[in-house]
Amino acid sequence: MSSLTTKYYKLLGPKQLIMAEDSLELPSADEYVAKTLFSAISPGTETAAYAGMEPLRPGKVYPRIQGYCNLAEVILTGDQVEHLNVGDLIITFQSHRNLFKQHKNDFALVVPKNIDLKQAATAYLFHLGLHALQTANTQAGHQVGIIGMGTLGITTALMCQLTNAESFVFSNQQKPAQFNNTGITFYPKQLLSDEAILSATHQVGFDIIINTSNKWDDWKLAMQLVRKGGTIVNLGFPGRGEPLPNFNPLDPTYIYFKNIQIKPLQFINESEVSPFEFRFNMKRNMDYILANMLSGKLNPDAIISDCIPYTELAAQYENYLKKDSLLFTTILDWKNHA
16 A cells, blocks of 8 residues: 545535535655544634635635645554554544544544544534633633624634633523533623623623624624723634624724723644643643633534534535524534434
């Protein structure tokens, strides 16, 4: 055997999703091969690309691969790969594909073999919520308002609970039944008032707003909700797919007079680096998330709407775009549908 065949999803243009095949050469001494068991859909990023929304970065848009939440099993290793063994289960940023090859220095996190693998595949989605809270320097006792009840809104709220900060999710959606026992507090946006906000936040106002939405109306809401001297962190992309707003998105009434800090996600190191240099790097964040999944303090089932054969990816993208039901992440099963 001199090569393997890898199948992967390629997006040729808006709604032009195909299953492509390539030859995968056997690993060299400093490489390894892994087979995907499960991958998780990141709904906002993937459906935006599928639908043909404007790209976030300059450059060629299509063709592109889809997905970045991949859980796989190592099946071949080169002689110089010392930190991984055949049979190890790893989380990587590989796309939706059945086989892949990586260099030994590429990001890979070994997961416990006794963890629920479908749950573990969602770890990066929880990392994004944790990273947003770290960017805002969230502390126990802070009141955190989260705008948007999509996957990242819920992962942020669940991670917020682990920091002992109070979280409130703002949405026009009805609260899903599966969140009745999660401790997440929901506020319908249409019922907001200054009195309700002050009552909910012990007369302080929201110290932190995590905005997961692209809508200009939600950006205005973020500026209204945050207290004087508070912080807004963007997990969404205000204005993406929207016409120009009918208000000033940098209105000095909010930005200057309230002295708001507006932050994108801060830099996080993906490489092996000591806590002395960067206390929170990618691996330590993900290890923390997996440990909380394993202990039962973090229940990813709250954000897993479905588990489907990997062959149904295009149909699931269409379901997301219909927006006739509240869908969070979906797990693609490669293990049982090879």
